[in-house]
Amino acid sequence: MSLLADDFAYLRQRVLRRSGLVLEPDMHALVETRLMSLLREERLPDISALVARLRSQPESSPLHQRLAEALANHETAFFRDAPVFDALRSTVLPALLAKRSRTRTLRIWCAACAYGQEPYSIAMTLAEAGLLITGWTVRILATDFSTRALVRASEARYDAQEIHRGLTPELRQRYFHPERDGWRLNEQVRRPVELRPLNLMDDFPPEAPVDLVFLRNVMIYWDVPTRRAVLARVRRMLHADGYLVLGAAEASPLVEDGFTRHLIGQTSWYRPTPAPHASASAPVEDAPRPPRSGARP
Structure with missing residues (x-):
């Protein structure tokens, strides 16, 4: 199932508040890819199920932290630039x-x-x-x-x-x-x-x-x-x-x-x-x- 507009809007708001990351409207595919491992860890069938679980937990919960970490870009290298x-x-x-x-x-x-x-x-x-x-x-x-x-x-x-x-x-x-x-x-x-x-x-x-x-x-x-x-x-x-x-x-x-x-x-x-x-x-x-x-x- 593709990422629903309401689910994307919710994720966008949560991540912005948690990490400052701005998810642009054209980032649906990137979000889906980066959340695959979190879905497997939580044994959830799709992102809608993940959003439902996130909604049921306070913003301070570990799951909200793991969401922000999953969507962050950790690209780095020795002596970069x-x-x-x-x-x-x-x-x-x-x-x-x-x-x-x-x-x-x-x-x-x-x-x-x-x-x-x-x-x-x-x-x-x-x-x-x-x-x-x-x-x-x-x-x-x-x-x-x-x-x-x-x-x-x-x-x-x-x-x-x-x-x-x-x-x-x-x-x-x-x-x-x-x-x-x-x-x-x-x-x-x-x-x-x-x-x-x-x-x-x-x-x-x-x-x-x-x-x-x-x-x-x-x-x-x-x-x-x-x-x-x-x-x-x-x-x-x-x-x-x-x-x-x-x-x-x-x-x-x-x-x-x-x-x-x-x-x-x-x-x-x-x-x-x-x-x-x-x-x-x-x-x-x-x-x-x-x-x-x-x-x-």
């Missing part, structure tokens, strides 16, 4: 190290981390710079609304297809070891990554300010009010001299969102717009660059 990591290595990281030389503390937030490839790519970049063994306190907070995705990320185990997407043989040999039917990331790189469930639709819990936020390839699925609300919450968590990076296909924050765009290499990075009375910080392009070590991802 290589120019972002080039800019991180060459400009953003040196600038932050210069500014944090007194505290020797670096805090990074990777939002919507999916199966962990992005936060672990960040950790490998820091390891290549020697930051995981030189007395710096490094914390990478990796969050996702999907508990199933976080379980996979915590295992840090990837199959042959995943390990070859974006990862050089040198980095694979340096930071992974063969295990069962795949490869597992070593403890040195996993240690600074703290995995935590967080729904970006909710108010964020109190947290110490972070220096760098990766919020990539998630806002493309949201409407404008949702994007602006999340950006406002992100800005409150970001140091005044910190950085935000988005996905290449995502709309730039508006001036009224409180961010200023900086072009670094081939990528756009965003910094909190200083208050009118605040003194301008040194341009990021003038930051010193530390020597590189090891392979280039």
Whole structure:
């Protein structure tokens, strides 16, 4: 049975409230495909039966969470969009190290981390710079609304297809070891990554300010009010001299969102717009660059 209009409208409303995902009118086939596994798990004959069961349960129920997770896009890869990591290595990281030389503390937030490839790519970049063994306190907070995705990320185990997407043989040999039917990331790189469930639709819990936020390839699925609300919450968590990076296909924050765009290499990075009375910080392009070590991802 094809997806009924009323059922699609209900699913569209539930998912928008739960995850911010906007299901466009032409996504019927995609919804049907992504819900097949949930139908099998629930032993239901069709989506109408699933909708009936969802209607009988509160929005806070596990089934509503599993619905949102089933329809979410968890596509990710190691070092996805290589120019972002080039800019991180060459400009953003040196600038932050210069500014944090007194505290020797670096805090990074990777939002919507999916199966962990992005936060672990960040950790490998820091390891290549020697930051995981030189007395710096490094914390990478990796969050996702999907508990199933976080379980996979915590295992840090990837199959042959995943390990070859974006990862050089040198980095694979340096930071992974063969295990069962795949490869597992070593403890040195996993240690600074703290995995935590967080729904970006909710108010964020109190947290110490972070220096760098990766919020990539998630806002493309949201409407404008949702994007602006999340950006406002992100800005409150970001140091005044910190950085935000988005996905290449995502709309730039508006001036009224409180961010200023900086072009670094081939990528756009965003910094909190200083208050009118605040003194301008040194341009990021003038930051010193530390020597590189090891392979280039």
